[in-house]
Amino acid sequence: MSTRRSFLKQAGSITIGFSILGPIACTTDNKDLALAEMPQPLTDPERIDSWIRLLEDGRIQVITGKMELGQGLSTAILQVAAEELNTSFNQLSLQLAETGVTPDEGITAGSRSMETSAMSVRQAAACLRETFFGLVVEEYETSVDNLEIENGNVLVKGVALPFTEILKSKNIEKAVFEPKELYGKTRRAFVGHPMHRPDLEKMVRGEAFYVQDLRFPGMVHARVIRTPAYNAVLAEVPEAEVADMPGFVKLVRNGTFLAVVAEKEFQAVQLQRALGGKVTWEVGEPLEQPEDIKAFIKSLPQDSNTDEDRGAYEEVAEGAAITHKASYSKPYIMHAANGPSCAVALFEEGVLHIWCHSQGVYPLRETIAKMVDLPLEKVHIKGVPGSGCYGHNPADDVAGEAALIAKEIPGKHVRLQWMRNEEHAWEPYGTAMVMEHEAVLSENGKIKGWNYELWSDAHSTRPTSGDPANLLPGRFLEPSFGTPGQGWRGGAIRNAPPIYTTNAFRLTSHIFQGPLRVSALRSLGAYANVFSIECFMDELAEKAGQDPFTFRLRHLEDKRAISCLGRLKLNVSEVSPEKGQGLGIGFARYKNSAAYCAVAALVEVTDGNPVVKKMWAVIDAGECINPDGLKNQTEGGMIQSASWTLKEAVKWNDTHISSIDWQSYPILRFQEIPKVEVEVVDRPETPPLGAGEAAQGPAAAAVVNAIYNATGVRVRDLPVGRVN
Template sequence: MMDELNDIRSGRRGFLRSSGYLLMGFTLMPGLGFTMQPDECYSPEQTLIADREAIDSWIRFDDTSILTVLTGKMELGQGIRTALMQMAAEELDIEMKQVRIIIADTGQTQDERYTAGSGSIEGSGNAIRNAAAEARKYLLTLAAKELGSNVNELSVQNGIVKSAKNQKTIAYKDLVKGKRLEAEVTGKADLKKPGDYKLVGKPIKRTDIQEIAVAKTHFIQDLRFPDMLHARVMRPPVYNAKLISLPTEQIQKSPGVLKIVINGSFVAVIASQEYESMKALGKMKELAKWESTRIAPLPGHLYADMIKNSSAGEIVEGDKSANSKVWENGITLEAEYKRPYQMHGSIGPSCAIGLWKDDQLTIWSHTQGVYPLRSTISDLVGLPLEKIRVIGMPGAGCYGHNGADDVGGDAALLALQMPGKPVRVQWMREDEHKWEPYGSAMVLKIKAALTADGKVTAWETDIWSDTHSSRPGGKAGHLIAGQHLEKPFAFEGGGFAGGTHRNSLPLYDFEFKNASVHSYKGPLRTSALRSLGAYGNIFALESFMDELAVKAGKDPVQFRLDHLNDDRAREVITTLVKKAGWDLKKEPGLGKGFAFAQYKNNASYFAVKAEIKLDRAAKTYRLVKLTGVIDAGQAINPDGIINQTSGGMIQAASWTMLEQVQYGANGVESSSWETYPIFRFEDVPHTEVFVIDRPELEPLGAGEAAQGPVSAAIANAIFDATGSRLRELPLTPDKIDWTKIS
């Protein structure tokens, strides 16, 4: 039993909570995976500066002219490491080779909550850019005194300040001398004008891509410590199952097994070697007896149950007052769309390492929020915040709330059992598939009024959905382990509204429009999956816009333009037409579809054309090409935007064509890639992305812009080729009426 942990938990209310920060340094840079000595965790190189307004909270110079950028956001493969370094280097006129970055570490970086919502460049990037501009202003003031010049007589190149008055120079490093920049970010320092950019807007290559491509150690899954122990957690066979018995004598005698941990229904084995922990886990599964609860409703009844057993609808966006007159002119069309449960399907199963040493708990994790995870672990194990440090590491696949936080909780519990030893907890593929929080199933009903001349005058959307946000934010009940302990923590629910109705309100100019949400508590665990409810909402919205265009006898692209006054939206669409071509000519065996959205109606604009090819003999189809145009405002790194958009297009296509979680009364059945197929290399279509750069404008979040439009574009292409209007995801070939095809 977990006597040590229970002792800690029993007295956790007695701990005095401090508002201070744990000032520990750590030299492992994200992206430089290698074997470490545990003592390196406590060799301070950088420490957290609590004052968010201090320049040194975001950027720091050392005495060798190296600039360190600090961000509380995580690198999840989206390329923010490079983009944020570009922004800082640009404002300070230094070369990229002089810049490094520290990412998401409660001992070194500011609390920037979660890396989510495509907000890293807008949020953290803006803070870093302003800090760099303030640093430049401060350094030039120092340089003016040293060089006997006025500030307006100075210029900077590669970190060397030069006076036009006397041609004297001085390096940043000689001004800083390894000390702190004793100044604050006021927000009043002048930012560099776009016309003077040398780095921003350029496709600077990401060093981490090269490391991954040549199989260098990079991810949390690769991290190793000397004398590291290995743990496996035995999860229940189904939600809410309780452990009845587990004879441990035989398992304890297995080679390499150091400890069997049982606390309620939280069961784990700790061993000297990874394979030994895996063998012991297999024996545990054979011997364990559980009391299980059957899952309901089953998939065949899910959508009907969602409508029947959800809350009454609440208008959350748009026109709040009912107006029956808007439906009197023209005809009314209605349609219903469905999205199943879908998973992140992270290529690398979740992993974390915990170390309980010298009265301090350190967790290495690929969480999307190091500070929220720290506070949640504090609640889980009863340690005060200042005794816990969470260090962010890249993970092999994420884009939402997958199992990273849960395995971090596992590592915290098990590290406390083995003081002084790093404990690595690696989930198995089955764990990841069956226990990660899924993207919620959704039912969407849309009604619109269409005039005789093809104008939409009214629009209503009703959404039935479970939560899209149950991320840990301080309550241990949001972790699987917290719910399975002998004294379990209660899950206090997630937020329904925000993520559920994201992009449910059309950007189009309709006289009347609103969206209502019906909150549902479903049978499976759900939370944030890339773009949250926007994927399902845009699938429905843009599919229905196509249906309305057909009913009105209009070209679907022109139909959208006729309902748009937003100039940037119109330019994204017209640019796509120019780049990819568009006409209504039918080609046997081929189909094309179009879709558009502005992510969250306030982030990046994106339009996409999907092209499919039918195989009548096999009664299937293939997605052959996706062409996209994105306007993300100021493009910090166009190459990064293209990578993110192309990756988002491919991921969305996989969701749209293949993915749904299979489950039965006895648990989740999608436990492998065979039972939850995703795109293989041969399935990936050709992708082409064009970026509209607007250097004079603020950068917009780009990472999730493609998800929804791609789904609708594929559905619209299927209709174009087959005459079948598919309204239920995934868009599998068996849902097509092949008898309609001539």
């Protein structure tokens, strides 16, 4: 059971303030997203930083500072609240991240939302239940043993007392405490079971749901005139040539940042196209175009560090029976969101309001406030789901751009949506990496020592520090905020230490700054690190004369890891690859501290063309709140990883990115998606673990190892493309 200390560690400053309030917008219908009154800033976290509120109509509002990214977080959070309050979903509403309204929970990232936000909501809901029980016991002189809770009522010997009647128009202001019981651990009527996702109906029916769907009366539309290169400078703008075009409202310029505003969206697109070909630019030094990405990366200036060194590798390597080396690489890859980024902004009465799909509304507010030179309390950001994206895509950039434009047109809602070529060409990519392994084996086929060197750019330049340089428009303003420095080093070495036992292990990281804009992309360095480690494990198994399952199991001590991999072995035990087919596996524990995930892939190679026929996974993410949600996360991760592994790579020329559409940046098409089976290991006695990024690395290794087993060709450099 969580203690108050652990709860505070999860949630930061936390107190529940239960009060009777008017309804607060919690959907993305336009009527709910219209601004009635600017929420007041959080000045007293002991009262306002709350997780549960009782609404005026008797419904219960659940509050989270996290964002729904398509991962099903909204449903899971409602499940834990429903469980503790024994309340059906139609009695609950959810308030997503919004500055001044929800807790500041930083960034929705790192697969930590269930571990932190959902568990905070769980404990707050349990405290609410026990608080109501205490009030009823005192008022009606009864025992807690006589009480039950159901759908917004406390039941006393069959008599239903609504929450509103129990409160009698009073407020409850009470700090979170350690509840006597968590129904999520003892009853599990809601958690641990598949639950219907209400948001899916809106998506399927094409109803207004995403930020892209927002429409406001009198709203105008904007488009940005993009520079031809990262380092281009705006020289001359022939405004007179577009001022008389249909729908023209305003030309917004600040340094090299240039945008057009029109009455209708297509008019804005036409203005963007017309002006884009007539603007004069001064382009700086050309981008280097390496023929050999591995050699290029290793030639860049580096910040090298020994991140781990135990067991004296040179000593255990001396006189070893078997020594094996291998070098792997991955290219720059995109988020490649299906829906281009979008935001709406309104500057009214000195306050800047923004609707966007940012994964961190509070950090973004601080960054935008500095960029547009407004006091923090004069910027209000409401999170609205976008079309789904894992990692730092351009959601923050488009919000910053919309803010800059809206400040120039007070009183008007300004809608800015990127085009497909902009999304591909200007997003922050996942960095290219090089991974080099050397290991020594004993005569009985055990790993004695392992030396790992990796080369990587930073994996996160999110706007978390309040520095406008981390927003794309920040670099183009006058004066310029510059470009991000070296980002978070820790992302590069995520999952770099193998989970397997060795007598000695040394990890050396070489962090460079490459030519392309990069930031966090799903699983960060774990995708490349696990891919290379798990392919190397297959190579070591072959050197040791052992099958891949046996070799891995011999080097595992964690009982849950052994169980997860053992279940996968059982699940594929009857798979018999046909001619031209191969079965491969991969395994990891995400971050070496979160979910365990074992993946197998059946791949068929015909005339050099690899096709993933089927994939299997076993995932142990501790207590499972929603099995369907966890399966969906794992399935999506496996398919996304297969696409990265087989097809995806960012390309560029001497000025900028050249892979700006789905032809030049191919991804798996629907007809190429394999059949997928996922087994969920539910451990209700343990805490939930982050799972959204657990499958990517193991899936990549499983696909590549399967290709080797089908063809005898070792692929070490991604994407696979054709197998020769």
